[in-house]
């Protein structure tokens with residue numbers, strides 16, 4: 440669990456990188472990402488990867 444979390448959640452992890460690169464503000468406002476519909480494709484894939492990992 441720890442290694443999976445580290446890869447997904449640290450500041451350059453897959454999950455975090457989507458928040459910081461989709462929809463504009465790369466690095467300062469984590470919450471602007473949700474304004475871009477493309478962001479939800481990213482987040483759906485994050486959920487899918489977690490499900491696959493759990494399985």
Ligand SMILES: [Cu+2]
Pocket residue numbers: 454458482
């Ligand atoms: Cu997120």
